[in-house]
Amino acid sequence: MTVTEAAPEAVKRAGTSVEFRGLRRSFGEVAALDGLDLAIAPGELVALLGPSGCGKTTALRVLAGLEQVDAGEVLVDGGDVTGVPANKRDMGMVFQSYSLFPNLAVRDNVAFGLRLRGVAAATRRRRAQELLELVGLDSHGHRYPHQLSGGQQQRVALARALAIEPRVLLLDEPLSALDAQVRTQLRDEIRRLQLRVGITTLFVTHDQEEALSIADRVGVMRSGRLEQCDTPAELYQRPATAFVAEFVGTMNHVPGVVAGQEVVVAGHRLTLAEPAGARDGQLVKVLLRPESVTLTAEADGQALVSDRSFRGAVTRVTATLPDGTTLLADLPSVTAADLQPGAQAAVRFAPQPVLLAEGE
């Protein structure tokens, strides 16, 4: 693969940093951005994750210059770009779908930005070819967008965005229109490419698996603000808030009773990760990951196994507590053998600090 020839130009620019400071943007009553702060290091890939309508796209479009802000500033390499029009920002954007120009062949789509910059035809053609090689479509340059599959179209869109050697690469759910298999494949390719080119990247998605697997850091957004921005592992293991905890990965909601800095769950005392906003003796819902729950077959155990599904190394066992609470437990498959539906099991929890669910 001749990637190395395509990359160097872009590498020179890899040192771009981005910072959002107190971004606000309202559409009528709706505050799409409500004081968003985020700093992206040079060469870093940050994924913005969050429920629909939390302002991810708006944040990305603000950086691209396609959307204006009511307040706050956008710094690129330390310089405020808030007043710079979109066509002067040098941001390479990949849209959700259907953004290729239908009247231009694939190679002309890729070369479009270079043409606008007055690059000579021969150079343009060569660069377009290199970029198409980079995304594995070098034999498709003469085709028209409608002759490509959805995944191929998104590859071309990626090549087109990279062609202008943008300061930052912006991707707004570029994979959401694709089927599962192509999606994972292209996702990994995007990451590989991003690392190779070393370009600062902001990737918007509402698919947590996508965000966790591709990003250096994941920013979880909620109602126009950043709830937490951390590495995937940190986010999963030490979510800062209940919202993040529930948004990323699976969580059990187990009833418990607050006792000072602790909470009592099914007879076990667990430490609270943050000071409880609840009185002693108050009934709360405790958030517990399936892998922090251990079940052992015991005749006088308090949980009743109702279901199990084999997932390779682990088996997910579903059990019911006496109060009717459903509990999911991920157990090493070797130890889960005797936890068949109908069996009684004892429950234990990993001794990590726990978070309480909101509003309960």
Added chain:
Amino acid sequence: MTVSNTTTRTGAAGLSAAPARPTGRRWVARAAGLLGLLPFLAYTGLFLAAPVVMVVVGAFQDNDGAFTTDNVTTAVSDQYGRAFVTSIELSALTAVVGAVLGAVLAQAVLSRRPDGVLRKAVTSASGVLANFGGVQLAFAFIATLGSIGIVTKALAAVGLDIYQGGFTLFGFTGIAIVYIYFQVPLMLIVFTPALEGMREQWREAAENLGATRWQYWRHVAGPVLLPPFLASLLLLFANSLSAFATAEALTNGIIGLVPIQIGALVSGNVVADQQNLGKALGLGMVIVVGLVMAVYYRIQRRTARWLG
């Protein structure tokens, strides 16, 4: 990179789909397919091919049915030749003006909210106005822009006597204005879907890649909209070329347009037994439309590559 696998696979799949050998069963299937086409063929045969054949044959016959080129020769000379020139000029003018105004109006309407009152009103009004023609339309214009029309009098009252200035509703300019009146809404109706097909992402992607608004229009929107624009223009041209009742009612046939001449010949108003000359004029119209379509087809073929 793993991508190439996908492409090879697709390629292989394409090869394996080799054409099957024609068998007896296939001929049956084919015949059945033609059977399904029958209503369509009957329809076009009856209402399209048959009249054209009658026109062509009649154009080259004298009243006794013998072959002659006299009709055709007459059809391109003197008053009839001039009628063709006038008809084509009028159609070209009203098609171009109607198409440009209609396209601009359609764009303006589309930029309004889809559920807004204005957009709904304009769209429904266009449906009515595009089909507004004949005597009623002529009368409407006479009542407004005629020598004693409301608008004419109102303008005169503020010191602008348009008839004094040489204007008349009953000449070429007058007919052109009346035609444009129904060409604009027709354009709006036929061109709106093309505008609706324009994706906001194209503009934003272009802008993102550094394009100014003008560059976006030049490299993307213009080329994408040109074929449907030309197709609409052609439709407007044909619409105007064949319009008859409006001009007839407005000018009483003073302005020689081909449809009016044909009408006069076929109904035997001018000279008896000139029906075949009328057919020769009809043939001329078929040829004009055919030529316009040929030009359009050539342009279309160039863009067909990217039309999915």
